[in-house]
Amino acid sequence: MVKTGEYNILKIKKETDFGVFMDGGDQEILLPKRYVPKGAKPGDELEVFLYHDSENRLIATTDRPYGVVGDVVTLKAVDATEQGAFLDWGLMKDLFVPLSQQMMRMRKGQEYLVRIYLDELTGRVAATEKIDPYLSNEELTVKEMDEVDLIIYRRTDIGFVTIINNKHTGILHKADQVKPYDIGDRLKGFVKAIREGNKIDVVPGKAGYKKVEDEAGKILRLLQEHDGYLPYHDKSDPEEIAAFFGMSKKTFKMTTGSLYKQQKIEFTKTGIRLLD
Structure with missing residues (x-):
């Protein structure tokens, strides 16, 4: 079928x-x-x-649309009518968003985070801004330390709600953010913790030692590009570390500690230095 x-x-x-x-x-x-x-x-x-x-x-x-049924994607509105809006999804025929599936009236030229679905009445592919009904943490398909696909969904006082693998929701806490994010941004991450009530905390990047290995290579490359010295250390401002290295201060400290033990760098009073 x-x-x-x-x-x-x-x-x-x-x-x-x-x-x-x-x-x-x-x-x-x-x-x-x-x-x-x-x-x-x-x-x-x-x-x-x-x-x-x-x-x-x-x-x-044989063209490939920007998403298929079940995907959550960011698409641009190319037209808006009294019946609904039309989004560019990479095919000749635009993707329809009924007025009833819009949070607020869509406007031509604006981008929107939507879920692609199959309309049961018409059998046609359509899109909706009302994504919450399709997300559930009742039966989880992920566990702690699993690598996952994340979409920045909405802001909260403690960080961002993210969509996990197009199925679940999780919190990306402010302390774990390595750079500024916009709604609809997509990133790789992992499940940091699953708390009571199946509440999920997520973190960008890779888990555990895989992450350390990747970030270690980045730090060594940056040291080589800056004559073997960088003015960052465990007392540096977290935002400065995130802006320069693209990682959290916690990851920076863990990675530089690993490089120090491997005798690849040394700590100075003002930064880190590459060892020959």
Whole structure:
């Protein structure tokens, strides 16, 4: 069974002057000529994305949209009407956001964080700003120290609410932020802790020693680029460390401590120095 709004591996059933028809089981799905790879012939299998065109026909494309059903993405509005707004998602036909799925009226030219979904009534792919109903921490699919994909969702007094793997929510605390973030920013991170009630704390970067190894290379490179000396140490301002190294002060101290034990750097009264 084919899945609308997702990638499908389908076999070319027959050729026509205006494209090829893909075998969709109980239906034939047109892949317009402009999207047919050179040399493709009946019997070949292709990965195609399926969606409905302006005439409500299920159609295939080899173009890749900015997201598929279930993804949370930031998209720009290219038009707004009384019925809803249209977002550019990388395909010829824009993605529709019904007025009922908007938090406030969308405006042309503005970017919005939305979730792509399949409308059960029409069978068409659409988008919504009302993301919360699709997020739940009741049954977690992650555990502590797991590496995860994060999206900055909204600000709070203690940091940011993030979307984890398009499924859960977690808190990125101010103390763990290594740089300024905007709503919709995407980053790699890991689960720092899971607290009572399945509340999740997340941190940017990689967990544990993997993170130390990556950041150690960065510090050594920066030392080499600055004649073997950098004026940063364990008393330096956390914001200055974050701005220069792109890491938290905690990570900086952990990493420089590891490099010191490996006799790759030494600490001075005013900074760190590369050892030969």
